[in-house]
Amino acid sequence: MSVEDQRDGQNRPIDEVDVGMLAALGRLVDGADPVPRDLVERCTLAMSLAMMDAELMAITSEGTLVGAVRSGAAASASTVTFTSATVSVMIDISEVGGRVRLDGWIAPAADFRVELRRADGDVQSTGCDSNGRFVIDAVPHGLVGLVLLGPDGGAPRLTTPVLEL
Amino acid sequence: METVVQERPRSGDGRGGDLAERGAEALWSLREGNTGALGAFVTDVTPLLWHTARSQGVDASDAQDVVQGVWVRFVAHADRIEDPRAVLQWLLVSTRRAAWSAVRSSRRTAPQADVGGEEPGSAGASRAPAATDDPEHVVLRDERDRLLWDAVERLDERCRTLLRLVALVDRPDYSAVSAALGMPVGSIGPTRGRCLAKLRTELESHGGWAR
Numbered sequence: 360m361s362v363e364d365q366r367d368g369q370n371r372p373i374d375e376v377d378v379g380m381l382a383a384l385g386r387l388v389d390g391a392d393p394v395p396r397d398l399v400e401r402c403t404l405a406m407s408l409a410m411m412d413a414e415l416m417a418i419t420s421e422g423t424l425v426g427a428v429r430s431g432a433a434a435s436a437s438t439v440t441f442t443s444a445t446v447s448v449m450i451d452i453s454e455v456g457g458r459v460r461l462d463g464w465i466a467p468a469a470d471f472r473v474e475l476r477r478a479d480g481d482v483q484s485t486g487c488d489s490n491g492r493f494v495i496d497a498v499p500h501g502l503v504g505l506v507l508l509g510p511d512g513g514a515p516r517l518t519t520p521v522l523e524l
Numbered sequence: 525m526e527t528v529v530q531e532r533p534r535s536g537d538g539r540g541g542d543l544a545e546r547g548a549e550a551l552w553s554l555r556e557g558n559t560g561a562l563g564a565f566v567t568d569v570t571p572l573l574w575h576t577a578r579s580q581g582v583d584a585s586d587a588q589d590v591v592q593g594v595w596v597r598f599v600a601h602a603d604r605i606e607d608p609r610a611v612l613q614w615l616l617v618s619t620r621r622a623a624w625s626a627v628r629s630s631r632r633t634a635p636q637a638d639v640g641g642e643e644p645g646s647a648g649a650s651r652a653p654a655a656t657d658d659p660e661h662v663v664l665r666d667e668r669d670r671l672l673w674d675a676v677e678r679l680d681e682r683c684r685t686l687l688r689l690v691a692l693v694d695r696p697d698y699s700a701v702s703a704a705l706g707m708p709v710g711s712i713g714p715t716r717g718r719c720l721a722k723l724r725t726e727l728e729s730h731g732g733w734a735r
Contacts, residue, residue: 369721373713377720378695380733383672385691390663394574398588399567402595406566407559409599480559521592 397523400502404478405521408504413516416441416448441519446507452524459498459524465491465507474506500524543568543693543700547611554602566595569612571692572701573619579685580623586630590622613704616689671733675726682707683719 408415422438440449446469451462465471468491474484475495487493503524507517541549546565553561573594577587594615605614664670676684690701690712698713711717716724727733 367718367721367725368716369718370715371721373695373698373716373720376733377716377724380672380723380727381687381691381698381720383669384676384687385693387664387669387673388575388688388691389571392575392578394571395584395588398574398591399570401588402570402592403559403563403566405592405596406562406599409596410554410557410559 397502400478401521404476404502404504407476407478407480408506408518408521411506411516411518413506413518414443416443416446416517416519418520419447439522441505443515443517445515446517448505448507448519450505455496458496459500461493461495461498463487463493463495463505465493467491470510472508472510472512474508476504476506478502498524543612543697544609544703547615548608551602551605551608551611554599568693569615570595572612572689573615575689575692576616576619577623577626579688580620580627582623582626583630586626587623590619590626594618594622610704612700613706616704668733671727671730675723675730675733678726679719679722683722686712686719687723 418439419442420438420440437452438449439452440447442448447466449464449466453460453462461475463473465473465487468487468489471487471491471493472484473487473493473495474482475498476482483495483498485493485495501524502521504521505519507515509515543565546568550562550565553559570591573591574587577590578584582590597618598611598615601614605611664673676687679687686702686705686707689705690698693701695713699711702711702713702717707719712720724733
């Protein structure tokens with residue numbers, strides 16, 4: 360131990376004063392710039408979508424008011440389109456009685472299974488008709504991701520980015 | 525039916541151990557395709573990633589994308605992270621890099637962008653002030669808060685970065701966070717380490733902090 364170490368006390372064990380200082384500093388750092396409320400949920404959902412071994416579609420157009428990808432405006436009625444190399448999905452988002460209704464249209468039409476996933480693992484799923492249309496109704500507001508699965512849950516597998524409804 | 529991966533340590537339930545051990549647990553869970561054990565780890569580490577991104581001068585909405593993108597890459601790279609005990613370090617380093625490139629690309633699009641070759645966040649680089657550097661945003665409840673905040677501000681940048689991150693975790697995780705920042709010299713816990721010792725010296729020379 361050098362003289363300087365002894366003077367600074369850097370080789371001494373941490374004591375309660377140190378712990379108290381760090382706790383107070385932690386409170387100041389967090390208070391200065393709090394972690395956004397839904398960031399953990401957003402990350403958890405994005406991770407579970409990424410684990411589906413699916414191709415991530417890109418948002419190619421957004422109507423007004425869609426709070427897609429980012430927090431911000433909650434949609435009351437809007438349209439968003441996602442595309443991959445082979446498939447595009449257009450979704451009308453509307454609010455009915457405090458819940459959200461999604462009217463979707465997949466092109467080219469094929470026998471897709473559509474899942475709406477939330478960070479807590481909840482899944483609402485439906486099929487689409489021969490025109491590639493599907494409806495998911497009575498969805499609570501919050502962060503969701505859409506997953507498209509081929510027949511029997513197989514390929515092609517596609518996901519959207521995290522959306523805020 | 526559960527497939528047992530040979531190398532996985534037996535003891536872990538995803539809850540015990542410090543952040544380094546829990547990071548290793550999270551990695552094993554991912555490799556097994558099981559997200560159950562990830563939740564608590566993501567909850568505890570996200571604040572560290574958020575403040576790491578913000579300390580590089582990334583604005584709030586880009587910082588959310590940076591943090592989310594790092595977690596997604598963690599999923600995609602799970603098979604390529606060689607040392608399971610280095611998961612926390614991988615996450616922090618990835619966040620810092622992603623934050624640098626976010627700052628660079630927002631400079632490119634900003635009208636009065638600074639043209640500087642240095643990495644944002646490095647000493648001397650011209651950069652947007654980090655949110656936590658702005659005293660307006662800090663809620664200082666009393667004189668003790670003021671003393672503490674000012675003393676941290678007077679430390680060198682490495683110590684400031686280390687202490688602000690270590691402060692976000694509980695005592696059992698001090699060492700894991702120090703180690704993940706690659707700071708053996710400044711590292712905190714079980715001993716006080718250089719940075720915490722300097723902070724105490726700073727506070728004592730300004731009248732002391734402890735009651």
